[in-house]
Amino acid sequence: xxxxxxxxxxxxxxxxxxxxxxxxxxxxxxxxxxxxxxxxxxxxxxxxxxxxxxxxxxxxxxxxxxxxxxxxxxxxxxxxxxxxxxxxxxxxxxxxxxxxxxxxxxxxxxxxxxxxxxxxxxxxxxxxxxxxxxxxxxxxxxxxxxxxxxxxxxxxxxxxxxxxxxxxxxxxxxxxxxxxxxxxxxxxxxxxxxxxxxxxxxxxxxxxxxxxxxxxxxxxxxxxxxxxxxxxxxxxxxxxxxxxxxxxxxxxxxxxxxxxxxxxxxxxxxxxxxxxxxxxxxxxxxxxxxxxxxxxxxxxxxxxxxxxxxxxxxxxxxxxxxxxxxxxxxxxxxxxxxxxxxxxxxxxxxxxxxxxxxxxxxxxxxxxxxxxxxxxxxxxxxxxxxx
Amino acid sequence: xxxxxxxxxxxxxxxxxxxxxxxxxxxxxxxxxxxxxxxxxxxxxxxxxxxxxxxxxxxxxxxxxxxxxxxxxxxxxxxxxxxxxxxxxxxxxxxxxxxxxxxxxxxxxxxxxxxxxxxxxxxxxxxx
Numbered sequence: 001x002x003x004x005x006x007x008x009x010x011x012x013x014x015x016x017x018x019x020x021x022x023x024x025x026x027x028x029x030x031x032x033x034x035x036x037x038x039x040x041x042x043x044x045x046x047x048x049x050x051x052x053x054x055x056x057x058x059x060x061x062x063x064x065x066x067x068x069x070x071x072x073x074x075x076x077x078x079x080x081x082x083x084x085x086x087x088x089x090x091x092x093x094x095x096x097x098x099x100x101x102x103x104x105x106x107x108x109x110x111x112x113x114x115x116x117x118x119x120x121x122x123x124x125x126x127x128x129x130x131x132x133x134x135x136x137x138x139x140x141x142x143x144x145x146x147x148x149x150x151x152x153x154x155x156x157x158x159x160x161x162x163x164x165x166x167x168x169x170x171x172x173x174x175x176x177x178x179x180x181x182x183x184x185x186x187x188x189x190x191x192x193x194x195x196x197x198x199x200x201x202x203x204x205x206x207x208x209x210x211x212x213x214x215x216x217x218x219x220x221x222x223x224x225x226x227x228x229x230x231x232x233x234x235x236x237x238x239x240x241x242x243x244x245x246x247x248x249x250x251x252x253x254x255x256x257x258x259x260x261x262x263x264x265x266x267x268x269x270x271x272x273x274x275x276x277x278x279x280x281x282x283x284x285x286x287x288x289x290x291x292x293x294x295x296x297x298x299x300x301x302x303x304x305x306x307x308x309x310x311x312x313x314x315x316x317x318x319x320x321x322x323x324x325x326x327x328x329x330x331x332x333x334x335x336x337x338x339x340x341x342x343x344x345x346x347x348x349x350x351x352x353x354x355x356x357x358x359x360x361x362x363x364x365x366x367x368x369x370x371x372x373x374x375x376x377x378x379x380x381x382x383x384x385x386x387x
Numbered sequence: 388x389x390x391x392x393x394x395x396x397x398x399x400x401x402x403x404x405x406x407x408x409x410x411x412x413x414x415x416x417x418x419x420x421x422x423x424x425x426x427x428x429x430x431x432x433x434x435x436x437x438x439x440x441x442x443x444x445x446x447x448x449x450x451x452x453x454x455x456x457x458x459x460x461x462x463x464x465x466x467x468x469x470x471x472x473x474x475x476x477x478x479x480x481x482x483x484x485x486x487x488x489x490x491x492x493x494x495x496x497x498x499x500x501x502x503x504x505x506x507x508x509x510x511x512x513x514x515x
Binding site: 162163165166167169170171173174179180193197 | 398400401403404407408411498499502
């Protein structure tokens with residue numbers, strides 16, 4: 001339960017006591033908050049005293065009389081603005097003229113209360129102020145968390161980009177100093193590995209650009225009526241050469257064209273990521289089954305492989321940014337760790353989701369659901385992350 | 388007899404390079420690609436020194452491994468290699484005894500490690 005501290009500043013003792021009494025047992029229940037908000041009322045009889053109290057310990061809400069013996073309420077308001085105090089001010093004014101109210105809100109007051117007011121009027125104003133204050137603080141908290149997430153994202157990104165660069169530099173230094181003896185085959189392998197790492201880095205940068213465009217909502221999207229089957233056929237042809245090298249067959253099952261309203265590029269990204277993973281993490285001689293169905297308003301894409309699979313624990317973290325399952329079986333497979341995170345974010349944009357079921361050494365089945373006619377708003381993605 | 392160095396890093400390229408450089412410097416290398424592989428080696432052999440990467444399967448896997456090595460034998464010098472410290476703001480070192488009380492390593496090196504620097508650190512820790 002939260003307690004908000006109110007400082008009431010008025011030269012009339014009766015007014016101060018009245019406010020304190022009215023708010024003594026007052027509780028506010030807010031829709032976004034678990035539990036209730038209570039109020040603790042403190043008093044000051046002049047603007048000077050109010051500023052002293054604020055300096056000592058800043059209240060949450062200031063109930064400030066406009067007409068005070070020394071400095072006026074508006075002067076107090078100015079000083080609070082100068083000192084950038086985190087306090088919400090409600091002006092109390094005897095002559096409820098529009099002029100005073102405008103002048104006060106211009107100088108940073110949140111609301112005003114006209115004298116004389118009933119306890120009910122006071123409570124209504126305080127309820128509104130408390131709601132505003134709490135929503136504002138939650139928004140600030142969220143912004144902080146977003147910054148934190150962004151910071152973590154960038155530090156992991158720096159790490160993931162430095163790793164291949166370090167590996168390439170290491171090989172170049174070995175080549176430069178001929179540190180590995182006289183066998184040229186050893187150096188050929190180093191060149192090969194350096195090129196593979198450079199390729200991995202390029203892929204990561206491309207994925208990162210995709211992700212940034214999706215999350216910023218700045219990617220230009222062209223929603224058209226398209227056939228998911230057609231996009232899948234193209235995607236399969238893209239990865240067929242890689243699959244054939246390892247004797248992996250790719251099958252497509254779709255009874256109809258599976259139409260939906262979507263941006264072609266985004267559906268391509270989803271299918272390319274799923275099919276390329278199903279080939280990469282497969283065993284030689286294995287198979288990939290792509291199945292497309294549409295029930296009412298939902299398009300379902302499932303991609304099943306006969307590959308290395310993963311444990312339940314690994315599957316649970318698979319859709320996060322930069323998550324790569326590291327073990328002996330995946331050590332020579334390149335990946336940015338961003339592909340599935342992108343797939344899930346896109347699926348969310350289409351009002352759907354992405355999931356996986358898997359068994360180690362048997363294979364995995366990835367399922368992506370998409371709404372056939374969603375608004376597909378770029379700003380409705382579920383992740384609070386915005387790199 | 389050549390001194391044995393346990394090298395642990397989940398980047399297979401970096402590990403291969405480490406092996407070449409260390410062997411060229413006259414050390415015998417026990418290479419491990421994961422904390423688990425390193426623990427397996429430690430059950431059978433005792434290295435004269437260990438070089439561990441900080442970020443492996445788990446972001447701080449290197450810390451745990453360093454701790455285990457020191458528990459096994461506090462006299463084995465441990466070098467912790469990391470690429471994360473400066474970016475995450477979690478800068479740490481093993482220069483003072485206070486730091487060494489929780490960072491169970493004798494020295495911390497930033498990645499990418501220059502191999503001359505690495506050889507110097509190894510020489511200092513092995514006192515040879």
